[in-house]
Amino acid sequence: MSQIIDKAEAGMNARQYHIGIAPGEVGTVALLPGDPFRVPLIAEFLTDVTDVAHNREHRTMTGYYKGKLITATSTGMGCPSTAIAVEELARVGVTSFIRVGSSAGLQPGVNPGDLLVSEGTLRNDGTTAAYAHHGFPAVPDLELTLALRTAALALPGAGTDYQVLSGLNASDDAFYAETPEWIAELNSLGILNVEMESSALYVVSRLRKLRAGMICACSSNLVDGTSLYDHDPAKLMDGWRNSIVAALDAAVALDL
Numbered sequence: 001m002s003q004i005i006d007k008a009e010a011g012m013n014a015r016q017y018h019i020g021i022a023p024g025e026v027g028t029v030a031l032l033p034g035d036p037f038r039v040p041l042i043a044e045f046l047t048d049v050t051d052v053a054h055n056r057e058h059r060t061m062t063g064y065y066k067g068k069l070i071t072a073t074s075t076g077m078g079c080p081s082t083a084i085a086v087e088e089l090a091r092v093g094v095t096s097f098i099r100v101g102s103s104a105g106l107q108p109g110v111n112p113g114d115l116l117v118s119e120g121t122l123r124n125d126g127t128t129a130a131y132a133h134h135g136f137p138a139v140p141d142l143e144l145t146l147a148l149r150t151a152a153l154a155l156p157g158a159g160t161d162y163q164v165l166s167g168l169n170a171s172d173d174a175f176y177a178e179t180p181e182w183i184a185e186l187n188s189l190g191i192l193n194v195e196m197e198s199s200a201l202y203v204v205s206r207l208r209k210l211r212a213g214m215i216c217a218c219s220s221n222l223v224d225g226t227s228l229y230d231h232d233p234a235k236l237m238d239g240w241r242n243s244i245v246a247a248l249d250a251a252v253a254l255d256l
């Protein structure tokens, strides 16, 4: 007799296998950096911080920002672990997700430290093919996206110290297989920036009726020859901090 497990239902309301979190340990909104070491950076903006769990690449801390309970969980790099993090966080009560990542500019004039608000993702990943037809759009929640842009534009350095840009981005699976031809194609399509997680974040969130958005800090530019990854880490660090504040302000503004 068949005893095939339905993973879409299995393990609901239990301590989750990969993130190591049980219901009641997190709030309803989560900020999602890729890097576990960026979770404590988010916690610097919170009060009453709790170290909740750290299993594999998924580190989680909670705390309060302007009276709101905020969760920060790292996704790791790429769509497979991001889909797992979103699925499992949803099972323990998170309903809104804001990715705060780093991303490479694909148009001239997108500079390290600029804030990039995502309007939609070109799905160049394998994970979401397992979830939905290749034509299914990877798009963020409209209200959350507008709130992220409003919050970013309201930051003190916006428009002077750095730009706030919005547009389409791509999610790639293979950092070192981004050929010059592929980068040129993305550039010619008008894609603003490239990262590696939002495709899974958006598709899984749509299918599970969750909210998702993304604000990235520009780490580098792949088309104007002005920056490599280790050029000016201070600018990227400022960008991360600014994107975190914008995400926190948007979460409070929408009471996510």
Ligand SMILES: O=P(O)(O)O[C@H]1O[C@H](CO)[C@@H](O)[C@H]1O
Residues within 6 Å of the ligand: 033, 034, 035, 076, 077, 078, 100, 101, 102, 103, 175, 194, 195, 196, 197
């Ligand atoms: O800095 P994070 O959020 O990890 O984002 C970007 O950095 C990693 C690649 O260097 C990928 O995960 C990419 O999406």
Ligand SMILES: O=c1cc[nH]c(=O)[nH]1
Residues within 6 Å of the ligand: 102, 103, 104, 172, 174, 175, 178, 194, 195, 196, 222
């Ligand atoms: O996919 C990515 C993400 C960040 N930077 C890149 O060059 N590629």
